[in-house]
Amino acid sequence: MSTIPVPGEPALPTIRFAVGTxxxxxxxxxxTLIExxxxxxxxxxxxxxxxxxxxxxxxxxxxEEMTPPDLDLEGRFLLVANxxxxxxxxxxxxxxxxxxADVMVTAVFDLRTGRMVGRQQxxxxxxxxxxxxxxxxxxAILEVFQKGPLDLAVEIDRLIDLGDHAAAAAAVIDGRSGMGFFGELPLVLFEALQRINVLVLSAESEKKVRMSxxxxxxxxxxxxxxxTDAQAILDGSFFEGPAESIKYTRRRQKLSATPDLSGTVLPLCLIPNSALKSAPPFKSVMPKASACVGLPA
Known part of the structure; x- marks a missing residue:
């Protein structure tokens, strides 16, 4: 006996049969029988x-012909099924x-390359x-990747239109730990970030917005x-010591050549070994890792 989850309600017991000639x-x-x-x-x-x-x-x-005896729910359900x-x-x-269920669908991200592989069994x-x-x-997964940055851009623009640059910066900082900078980043997110007046922010918020x-x-x-933002960070007093400044300078040098945006990406779910052996693969997709992965917290 299995269960069917219903949002906000206890799982409903269910039994399924295949019946044929x-x-x-x-x-x-x-x-399908559902209690x-x-x-x-x-x-x-x-x-x-x-x-x-x-x-x-x-x-x-x-x-119609059944008259289940006075049993508890589980006993009556099994009696009817049998x-x-x-x-x-x-x-x-x-x-x-x-x-x-008929099919198990699983997806996993390669944490080294950022490649998503899905399987069905x-x-x-x-x-x-x-x-x-x-x-x-x-x-569906690609839509999730696209939605996070787009939603963040809309929220930043909304807050800037209200004149609340501090709240816009807070949205950026929250987005760094969520889906706001995940996947292929759209131009509208860049444009929204450029609208934030970092000069009215606290030093810590200015640093995080500039890094983003x-x-x-x-x-x-x-x-x-x-x-421009890299130089502003180096010129400001944003670092706690020489070691952090040196680490950031090296990152800035990478940005001036080819950006290193690799890093850990969000795993959706793990693929059991049993599924890897026999299930046919999905078409792979290559979402970019979060642009903010590896930035100082």
Whole structure:
């Protein structure tokens, strides 16, 4: 018995069967029993096989004839599931219990290269793999990468229009630890960052905003703009000691040539070893690592 998660509610127990004649070219019907939060039990039958309507009728007739004894919810649910399975088998159908899902989709980022690799693994042999799943997951992840920086740019512009440069700087600092600087950075984020008047900020906020602007400028090959903020940081009293200043100077030298924006990227989820062996790979995507990775906190 598995569970179906419902946002904001306890997970609902569910049992799934594949039911078919064994001689059809299409996958067998899937019968799902779900125990509702009020104690009732509902079922649904899905499938394209010719026998699906007959299977649905057998299930409906069986459920109408059942009068479950006075058991607790779990006991009553299992009793109904077992009785329904027995009815299918008595009618000559082949019955196979299924897990709560058909396919497991996983994705992982290579922390060294920033490359995303996703895989899909069938959890049973009844339904074929959907070859479009990988493409849809890739697109969904790319949209997440694009959304963070775009949302941050909109928020910065909104706060600047209100004249609140300190709040805009705070949004930038928050974005450094979230998705605001993740993936391929758009020009609108650079333009929004350039609107912040850093001269009215505290020294620490000015330093972090300038570092963020520098990194975004470098990622967009706007090295003159990156150099401007880099020089302002070196000219100011932003460092606690010579060691930090030297470390930053080396980073500035890299920015003046080819920017080093590599670093750890956000892992979505781990891929189990079992999935790596047999699952077909997704098309890979190459999101850029966060432009702010590796910047001083």
């Amino acid at each position: 064994g001689g059809e070219s299409l996958p067998p019907a899937q019968v 509702q939060s009020d104690g009732s039990i509902k079922f649904k039958v899905t499938g394209d096989a010719a026998s699906t309507p007959d299977i649905a009728k057998v299930a409906a007739d069986a459920c 009785a329904l399975r027995a009815r299918f088998e008595a009618q000559g159908y082949l019955v196979q219990e299924l897990p709560s 069938a959890l049973h042999d009844v339904a074929p793999l959907d070859t479009k799943i990988a493409e849809r997951v890739n697109l 602007r520098m990194a975004v400028a470098a990622s967009l090959n706007k090295f003159d703009d990156a150099e």
